[in-house]
Amino acid sequence: MWSNSIGKAFVVSCFGESHGPVVGVTVDGCPAGLPLKVDDIQRALDLRIPQEKEVVSARREPDVVELLSGVFQDYTTGAPVTLHIRNKDVKSSDYESLKDLVRPGHADYPAKVKYGGFSDYRGGGRLSGRMTAAFVAAGAIAQKLLSTFGVEVLAYTFAIDGAQLENPPSVEAVKKITYENSMRCPDPATAEKMRQLVFSAKADGDSVGGVVECTALNLPVGVGEPLFDAIDSELAKILFGIPAVKGVEFGAGFQATRLKGSENNDQYVIKEGKVVTLTNNSGGVLGGMSTGMPLLLRVAFKPPSSIAKEQNTVNMSQMEEAKLGVKGRHDPCVVPKAVSVVQGMVAIGLVDLMTRGGMIPRVLKS
């Protein structure tokens, strides 16, 4: 009783392995009538991985999308949209030595115990960051759909190691600058500091973590359901599904625990005939529902577990202690790649909740 799907109404199911024939995804619940071409998805995938080769793994996948179903004459039909990406640049031999050694920080150990030796260990198998290519592809469909309702989702790097944005970035900066640098940070100066920290970690055979911030603009009021299908509940669930995530917070988040109620409450006023709040400590969420203010959330990514530095581990087949320096091609920091993943996943979650809430019809007007 387990599943590889997210969502209830807009259901995204992924399949494939890092070193198998494909990484793929099925989107079930997309309304009929959405204009969709393979290029819409290809473009999102092309942005996923920064071009600066020093800051990412040396594995180079062309990531060419093939659209298999659910689209007819460039419009969705309401049937499941399935697409996949063939894996090309696979070096499974790098992983043979890992058959028995469990890498610290990776899922190797619980996977080996849970699956009794049947799991595909090559490149992390099913548990590889490579799966996020599928999330980004599905996220591109979700974002295209949201845009027809005027909703925009924007993610960017908030912090890497000790370097972090000092001030909330403007929407304009986020849109213009984020993808201009390999750190995916809307402030060029901060981006440069981050870059140096990544370089430095890499030089040490080490890795660094960071925080992705994400906002959604123009959400209608009332997205998300009271209690359990809350907008924060559903997004948190999805976001913890991204490899390396260790924390999720909304609005003031953990900082809210140090504020007084009178400081933290977002007071209401009327502005241009609309009810708005003076502050946005809630991150646009009250009682599990969107308030109409910008949705704001942050996601904590741990430093990548694959590092060249030698670590203690255990050889599981001989049950004896061992040493390990992880070979293979790895990222010194996943945060830049994670930006488009967070953006796509939040979009998926929002479409799901808006569909459940009756805000997205079965058939879009042509």
Next chain:
Amino acid sequence: MWSNSIGKAFVVSCFGESHGPVVGVTVDGCPAGLPLKVDDIQRALDLRIPQEKEVVSARREPDVVELLSGVFQDYTTGAPVTLHIRNKDVKSSDYESLKDLVRPGHADYPAKVKYGGFSDYRGGGRLSGRMTAAFVAAGAIAQKLLSTFGVEVLAYTFAIDGAQLENPPSVEAVKKITYENSMRCPDPATAEKMRQLVFSAKADGDSVGGVVECTALNLPVGVGEPLFDAIDSELAKILFGIPAVKGVEFGAGFQATRLKGSENNDQYVIKEGKVVTLTNNSGGVLGGMSTGMPLLLRVAFKPPSSIAKEQNTVNMSQMEEAKLGVKGRHDPCVVPKAVSVVQGMVAIGLVDLMTRGGMIPRVLKS
């Protein structure tokens, strides 16, 4: 397309309103053969609310559980277990003035927009903290079930406002001290500091937030599924369903973003024939699966939104700005009450995942 349930295999569905006849819950998916008496549940409810009346709302509910189904001759039958608690100490008149004014920080505004005026606004209606009595009742069943597998879930107050635990508390202290003070904090000195901060906020007509920490001991390896039905995903979803939660993190959490990979990775050694890690920065979770080390998570609670201090708001029926000081009987801090709620909810989530993973059979041996 929305639901008032958590879980897929151990499904907890709540019903009722703060000022309606009852608050209730159905647990569907409990195996047959669990010894269960109404007292097992009553005891958990009795612990939910600290007895020190200065630190909690003046509303006093006896919270008497009635068990309606699913138990025969003091054992569960495998059928749904439904129970409810009658509401007694209801003062709906306190809320008449709130029919049109939306309280800052509460769900009033999105609820009013979403439900077009049909929602029950008395005492927060469906969105009241009162619903958590149902979660605690269901949590008591989950904990009873977990205990038959040797799994123990323990929550306690980690921080209130500026006062926080300096060192990780021992399991013994957690078990012995937590419920001895009204702050539910396993360190008496810290508890006293917290208490003063709560008193002080209350005296100011204000409120304070805090952090609840929760651990689960003796979990088998492999609880939770890779990717989307991950243990962290599912628990985060459930925890954000508790009113006032703004953040959830596992292990080193947001702090992990400041660590190097070589610092954050938990290295493996063999101890007494078992694979263990030297540190537990992962909080017992890797790749969405339990590692066998203690599960460790923290939940951020914002300061309660109902405060006596005057705030700006809007009268929704006249669409004009207004002032509001919230009357009624409210908590200056929800954290102490939240401890048993977090504990219950984590237990519910773990039972659900263990059932899905085939670790809990349909019928317990008698």
Next chain:
Amino acid sequence: MWSNSIGKAFVVSCFGESHGPVVGVTVDGCPAGLPLKVDDIQRALDLRIPQEKEVVSARREPDVVELLSGVFQDYTTGAPVTLHIRNKDVKSSDYESLKDLVRPGHADYPAKVKYGGFSDYRGGGRLSGRMTAAFVAAGAIAQKLLSTFGVEVLAYTFAIDGAQLENPPSVEAVKKITYENSMRCPDPATAEKMRQLVFSAKADGDSVGGVVECTALNLPVGVGEPLFDAIDSELAKILFGIPAVKGVEFGAGFQATRLKGSENNDQYVIKEGKVVTLTNNSGGVLGGMSTGMPLLLRVAFKPPSSIAKEQNTVNMSQMEEAKLGVKGRHDPCVVPKAVSVVQGMVAIGLVDLMTRGGMIPRVLKS
């Protein structure tokens, strides 16, 4: 991994046992703004059981509904609607002798094996026809909701044993006559034949089965989804959930297997500007979707398994063969009671599918 719920968007979950404190039901997914009073539900329950005492079990429950949640000022709020009915006329002693003997035709044997002796065997426990009171109560809410969209669901007895309707009854006859006789048959002469067959079976210590037919009028085109969430799939699933059902067919059903394509196809014409079919062999279902023609289905009920006549059985605790004549208060035919159950269940299924298909909004206009 099992559930006591039907539906995905309009979710009906029942709880309780035949000889426990209550039989109850939670309806989760009812939109806000439906006018609903306890009397709306009570009326449906009062019609469930024919008043003629010769044709039904001697157990006499007043079946008084208590509404526990989800309704405020006589309108639904969008929160779960829970209601229950207290069990009063319970004679559990009748069942003590059945603790070890498995009654032929009942679920006793698989229940005993499956639940290892923990199931509540009194009066069938969870598996009693008594549970259908909960279905009828939920069905009353579904029918009230459907009526706001002009959809009407009508069920009636089509056949009992050898007596069956010769001609399709008119809608007027169904509405006027069905509940005038204890057989729930829209043709008085056929009803009288059915009644004699029931009397005769009862006199012999035996029982008879029959067929309930059900139609739904004014359904919009396109209710139900292609392939797996088809209208016929979902209704069949729900209908097989009613105790004693052994077959379900739509339109010409099993008879269609003897027709040629040219006879069975419903040809299209235009009538008053609308596309209609000349015949309705499809029963209003094509490709899993409603066609706009009347939905038409039939449900086969076996003769009740509890009969006074002596039968062979097995004593499970001693594993030896035994004889059994079932005591207790039983129905010689369940078909008359089943009419309102089928009607309620079909209504529940249709509301669920219409909600999933975006045809029922979250909030009804006031």
Next chain:
Amino acid sequence: MWSNSIGKAFVVSCFGESHGPVVGVTVDGCPAGLPLKVDDIQRALDLRIPQEKEVVSARREPDVVELLSGVFQDYTTGAPVTLHIRNKDVKSSDYESLKDLVRPGHADYPAKVKYGGFSDYRGGGRLSGRMTAAFVAAGAIAQKLLSTFGVEVLAYTFAIDGAQLENPPSVEAVKKITYENSMRCPDPATAEKMRQLVFSAKADGDSVGGVVECTALNLPVGVGEPLFDAIDSELAKILFGIPAVKGVEFGAGFQATRLKGSENNDQYVIKEGKVVTLTNNSGGVLGGMSTGMPLLLRVAFKPPSSIAKEQNTVNMSQMEEAKLGVKGRHDPCVVPKAVSVVQGMVAIGLVDLMTRGGMIPRVLKS
């Protein structure tokens, strides 16, 4: 809020269109450790379509399976198994004339209304019988899994038009003879009668229907859940998902409505130390649970809707009446093809229920 999946624990989701690039399926919930090669699936597909070209459509697909994920070193890993079949022999031009004309008996009319013109009408698109290739492929995996538990599912043609099996076929005959003739009937003489009826219908430009019977042997007692997740409920839901199905019955089915309770009840005796019944009118199902006796069900298939004979229809774009003789390559009878589809679908449903019931572990012993 709709889905293209069946099952809760063993989830089968299909994608693709009759004239799109592929027909495919994802199986999520298969335990790790099942030996699985692409040939296991290819073999089942090769049997789906009778080789006698007179009795089936002239469309000839090689139906070559490509396995995309979830299998490593010839064993399942516990990850989703996705496979697809490329469509080759596509003549979409046959369908251009059908863009506006709705074919009687097909889903064209409700699909056009529901999807506002966006659905893929070529060859029935998503609603084509071609999709059943995906069901058969998934069914082959399910049957392979069931066989490791000793459970066997066997389907065969019970009736075509007026020709039907006189006596219940022996298991040996079913296994040996069914696939020896193009009718998939375990009795050669009856098969020949059926064949003549199919030939005769084809010669008339017409079509015939029939009944598929299916049995499952060696099922454990207690598969299926009381009430709503009943074995008959779940299988009926799945079976109505097969195109052209109009009725489903278990055991004596509709015939049971003509039996007395004393005739229909299956009485218990002890045979070789096991509890068995003297008859099997229940079809191996009581209270929604398997009894340990053979599961027995029948599925009614209507005659195919595509016939050469001229019929009345409507041109939807001009909203005027029209005449139509369906061109393209069609089956005069779908029953022979349906045999392996029913067999596969029943196997899928049984695996799902056994998994939910805790009867299939997460990892099979190697």
